[in-house]
Amino acid sequence: MSDEIKSAEASYFLASRPATVQLEQVSWSPVAGQSVLKPIDATVNAGEFVAVVGPNGSGKTSLLRCLYRVNKPTTGRVLLDGEDIWRLPAKQSAKRIATVLQDSGADFGLSVFEMVEVGLTPNSRSWGRSDQDIQLIESALDWLDVLPLAQRDFSSLSGGERQRVRIARALVQQPDVLVLDEPTNHLDIRHQLDVLALITTLPCTVIVSLHDLALASAYADRVMVMKEGRLEAFDTPDNVFSSCRIRQVFDVETVIDKHPITQRPRFSFYLND
Numbered sequence: 039m040s041d042e043i044k045s046a047e048a049s050y051f052l053a054s055r056p057a058t059v060q061l062e063q064v065s066w067s068p069v070a071g072q073s074v075l076k077p078i079d080a081t082v083n084a085g086e087f088v089a090v091v092g093p094n095g096s097g098k099t100s101l102l103r104c105l106y107r108v109n110k111p112t113t114g115r116v117l118l119d120g121e122d123i124w125r126l127p128a129k130q131s132a133k134r135i136a137t138v139l140q141d142s143g144a145d146f147g148l149s150v151f152e153m154v155e156v157g158l159t160p161n162s163r164s165w166g167r168s169d170q171d172i173q174l175i176e177s178a179l180d181w182l183d184v185l186p187l188a189q190r191d192f193s194s195l196s197g198g199e200r201q202r203v204r205i206a207r208a209l210v211q212q213p214d215v216l217v218l219d220e221p222t223n224h225l226d227i228r229h230q231l232d233v234l235a236l237i238t239t240l241p242c243t244v245i246v247s248l249h250d251l252a253l254a255s256a257y258a259d260r261v262m263v264m265k266e267g268r269l270e271a272f273d274t275p276d277n278v279f280s281s282c283r284i285r286q287v288f289d290v291e292t293v294i295d296k297h298p299i300t301q302r303p304r305f306s307f308y309l310n311d
């Protein structure tokens with residue numbers, strides 16, 4: 039499928055308006071006295087593609103969970119176009135914010151088609167599928183290269199196929215904000231690049247956690263760097279990625295140059311222990 043066709047389809051899938059997401063002094067503690075997220079201030083602009091990177095346990099998933107109303111901030115607020123998400127009706131925030139999460143294991147014996155159909159639920163006004171619903175679901179499956187699997191049991195798919203189905207489900211929701219936790223897990227290199235390239239064409243705000251700094255560098259408008267529950271840096275890939283910062287945050291040495299095609303920072307990692 040050509041890029042031109044893919045971006046035309048992007049506007050077909052996502053009629054909604056991208057939203058601004060603001061974090062105002064957001065901290066989160068699962069239990070009193072155990073602070074996982076220290077107070078974070080940040081604004082993700084409408085339509086921006088922001089990658090969240092950081093070592094294991096640095097708070098990436100905890101931060102994303104604050105954005106889609108699972109972790110209620112212990113202090114501070116998350117604002118969606120200026121409105122506190124915890125003051126919005128749950129249905130409205132579920133409609134505006136779509137998520138692609140790591141393997142939950144819960145698929146309730148659904149077919150692939152039915153899994154994607156679940157994405158329509160927050161927007162549906164009536165029971166039953168319209169022809170337009172079917173077309174939307176099939177287009178999303180086709181877009182993610184999984185249409186031939188539509189009638190298969192979701193639980194019978196490979197890890198990478200499941201991940202693509204989860205992304206298709208988020209797309210049919212037509213969200214204003216798309217939050218993805220490690221969406222490239224399980225994907226082969228072609229599908230990693232395809233999925234991130236596709237996500238950059240969507241007319242919504244995208245916040246995605248990534249372990250692969252090369253992918254964050256290549257696709258993100260800006261990168262949040264997390265360390266020990268703190269937001270260490272939030273800026274463009276050029277400004278965020280220095281060998282000094284990567285040493286401080288990830289405890290590895292890096293040679294950084296410019297990728298010859300994307301002109302974004304490119305990394306060669308090594309240990310200097």
Ligand SMILES: Nc1ncnc2c1ncn2[C@@H]1O[C@H](COP(=O)(O)OP(=O)(O)OP(=O)(O)O)[C@@H](O)[C@H]1O
Nearest residue numbers: 068069074092093094095096097098099100101264
């Ligand atoms: N509900 C919870 N109760 C207690 N501790 C928690 C809870 N949720 C997260 N944590 C702890 O908070 C820290 C941050 O976890 P989080 O999953 O946000 O990190 P992460 O950056 O996404 O890690 P990874 O890269 O390994 O997925 C970890 O030490 C984790 O054990």
